[in-house]
Amino acid sequence: MARLRVRLTFPPALIQEPIVYRLVKDFDIVINIRRAEVKADHGWIALELEADERALERGVKWLKDKGVQVDPIERDVIVP
Amino acid sequence: MEKLNGLRCRECGRHYAAAPIHVCEFCFGPLEVDYRYDVLKGVVTRESIAAGPPSMWRYKDLLPIEGDVAVGHHVGFTPLIRAQNLADELGCREIWVKNDSVCHPTWSFKDRVVAVAVTKAREFGFDTVACASTGNLANSVAAHAAEGRLKSYIFIPADLEQGKVLATLVYNPTLVAVHGTYDEVNRLCSEIADKYRWAFVNVNFRPYYSEGSKSHGFEIIEQLGWKTPGHIVVPCAGGSLITKIWKAIKELKTLGLIDGVSTKMHAAQALGCGPIVTMIKNDTDVLVPVRPSTIAKSLAIGNPADGYYAYKTAKESGGFGEHATDEEIVEGMLLLARTEGIFTETAGGVTVAAAKKLIERGVIPRDESIVLCITGNGLKTPDSLQDRLDAHVKIKPSLSAFDRALADLKSQTS
Ligand SMILES: Cc1ncc(COP(=O)(O)O)c(C=O)c1O
Ligand SMILES: [Zn+2]
Numbered sequence: 001m002a003r004l005r006v007r008l009t010f011p012p013a014l015i016q017e018p019i020v021y022r023l024v025k026d027f028d029i030v031i032n033i034r035r036a037e038v039k040a041d042h043g044w045i046a047l048e049l050e051a052d053e054r055a056l057e058r059g060v061k062w063l064k065d066k067g068v069q070v071d072p073i074e075r076d077v078i079v080p
Numbered sequence: 081m082e083k084l085n086g087l088r089c090r091e092c093g094r095h096y097a098a099a100p101i102h103v104c105e106f107c108f109g110p111l112e113v114d115y116r117y118d119v120l121k122g123v124v125t126r127e128s129i130a131a132g133p134p135s136m137w138r139y140k141d142l143l144p145i146e147g148d149v150a151v152g153h154h155v156g157f158t159p160l161i162r163a164q165n166l167a168d169e170l171g172c173r174e175i176w177v178k179n180d181s182v183c184h185p186t187w188s189f190k191d192r193v194v195a196v197a198v199t200k201a202r203e204f205g206f207d208t209v210a211c212a213s214t215g216n217l218a219n220s221v222a223a224h225a226a227e228g229r230l231k232s233y234i235f236i237p238a239d240l241e242q243g244k245v246l247a248t249l250v251y252n253p254t255l256v257a258v259h260g261t262y263d264e265v266n267r268l269c270s271e272i273a274d275k276y277r278w279a280f281v282n283v284n285f286r287p288y289y290s291e292g293s294k295s296h297g298f299e300i301i302e303q304l305g306w307k308t309p310g311h312i313v314v315p316c317a318g319g320s321l322i323t324k325i326w327k328a329i330k331e332l333k334t335l336g337l338i339d340g341v342s343t344k345m346h347a348a349q350a351l352g353c354g355p356i357v358t359m360i361k362n363d364t365d366v367l368v369p370v371r372p373s374t375i376a377k378s379l380a381i382g383n384p385a386d387g388y389y390a391y392k393t394a395k396e397s398g399g400f401g402e403h404a405t406d407e408e409i410v411e412g413m414l415l416l417a418r419t420e421g422i423f424t425e426t427a428g429g430v431t432v433a434a435a436k437k438l439i440e441r442g443v444i445p446r447d448e449s450i451v452l453c454i455t456g457n458g459l460k461t462p463d464s465l466q467d468r469l470d471a472h473v474k475i476k477p478s479l480s481a482f483d484r485a486l487a488d489l490k491s492q493t494s
Contacts, residue, residue: 003106004271009383033106036093042366046108070263070371073108074268075385076318078212078237078262079282080378080456 002053004060009069010043010069019068027051027059046073081123083332084144085114087287098144102286104445111287113144117334121240124335126306129298133157136295142331143196143295144288150202151228152195153273154184156295162454165419166432170439174255174449176309177416178300179299180456181424185217186247187457188378188425189296192299192488194220196292198228201279207231208278212269214240215378216456220368222251233278237265255321290320290386297328300451301338308343310448310459311399313435315427315455316347316356317379319390325453326393345393346444347401348434350374350409350426356384357401357434359391367391375406375464376426378456400443404433410468412436413458423458431455 010019015038015042023029036045047055074075083302091109102111124141132138136156137149159179180189194217205279211221212235214464225232232253236245240257249255258265271479273280281289301308308329314322326345327416332338352374367387372380384390394401394441412432417423424432430450437446458465473489475481 005103005274007108034106037366039366042368045175048108057109064263069383070267071369071383072267072268074273074283074286075383077267077269077273077283078214078235078266079217080213080215080317080380 002056003048003050003052004056005048005073006046006060007071007073008045008047008063008070009071010038010045010065014067015041015043017066019063019066020047023049023059023063027055027062028036029055029059056080081115081119081141083119083141084146085116087111088114099208100201100277100284104283113143113291115286115331117331121335124337126337127301129302129337136195136292136299139298140150141294142328144291145196145199145203147203150199151194151224152185152191152198155191155195155447156183156301158183160300161420163420164312166416167417168484169419170436170446172439174195176300176304176421176449176451178296178303178421178451178453179422180296181428181458183455184298186216186223187460188220189293189453189455190216190220191224191290192295193289194224197221197279197281197285197289198224198230198289200285201230201281202228202280206235206279210234210273210280211263211282212236214244216460217282218245218248219460221250221440221470225253226251228272235265235269235272236281236454237262239254240273242478243463250353255434288372290324293321293324294328294331296321296455297325298332299325300325301329302450304451306338308341309451310342311344311346311450312453313346313348313431313438313444313450313454315376315379315431316349316385316390317381317385317427319347319356319384319388321453321455323386323389323393326397340418343397344399345397346438346445347390347394347432349401349403350376350379350430350480351403351405352376353382353462354403355379355486356387356390356420357380359387360394360401371423374426375403376409376430377461378425378427379430387421400438400444402434402437404430408437410465413465415467416454422454424454425456425458425461426464427456428454428458429464
């Protein structure tokens, strides 16, 4: 099992979609939400994802293709 | 002196023992060093500080170091310059430049944070330090690791120009160039930091590392004769520096080293990467990440970890923020060079440009004291001025050619 601590940022168009539900159901990823903030036009969720490595990769790719920003929990690790 | 209470979650307040960790296991909030101000009060005085070395370590009691300083003994205590020429030019009474463009040893304020992180790494018994960086941070980590005889790993995106890494490579770190998009490299570095448990200065050592920025703030206040200025304009990337300068000022107040605090903290960012200033202007605590597109590479962080706290700092202090276009950034660099003889990098150009706009808009009144945080040196990235500067007078090697050229020049300017 691999785990990933990420922060997902949602653009306005995706706020109403059941993104997290599909992540769990379609990719067999166990999630554990730690902190979140969702407003009318913007939202983010800090959560832990756990699954085998390939499922995680596929899940993250799907999120990005949907337009969700996927950052590590630290956000910018690369600093100028 | 037992001055540390360990770490504390900035979101849920949970306590942790001092360890190389950076996020709260419960809420994933960032951890911060917690001091026992009751122990420090009365021990840290203006006199005890003045008796310390002429470096950032005169504030060691207020930094998260418990043993001896391991590296960077000469970092900090950079000049605070009364910039009267610049003030005259901008029609202001009192402008000061806090000049970290001459911070020893790698010419940016990052030496402050790295000196603390690497010293703390030694304190925790690590033999390897690491960072992922494209510029100032990489220079500083490699230099301090060399001084401390620690191994260092520096991660960079593979498409970074070779010229940019020379000032890092010279210190003989292990440089790892990672192929992939920015996002992929960023996420990989987070995973590496998680797996290898090195002292990753801005990841697992972030709570200690970021405290180093307070010294920039302490010095400003001491150098002003223990008075707080009306305004401080701070360049923001991750948003840590502005937050920590404000924390430094509040700590001096808590310890009774200054009386009142009347400083307004202003954030300066590039228009092409200004999510923190956008929050301030829109008066919202929601940070909308951006894709950076600016010549101010050292401020190009699109989803700043401390963005929310930077916004809160500006709000709480009564300050504001301003964006600078690439054109204005170059103008800012040239203005500081022309008036004060200080060659700063693009981040300094952002600060000068933002300050100028805040003054012109009346947000910063012309008769109040202003401090500009100049955080990096222009000699590192002269390319930002490449197409803007040219030799004014070109002549053949003869005295008569020079005479003619001089006469031409004089007729042009008269
Ligand atoms: C020269 C310079 N100034 C300012 C900053 C901004 O600091 P912070 O990330 O703490 O906001 C940085 C780096 O990130 C920098 O390299
Ligand atoms: Zn917490």
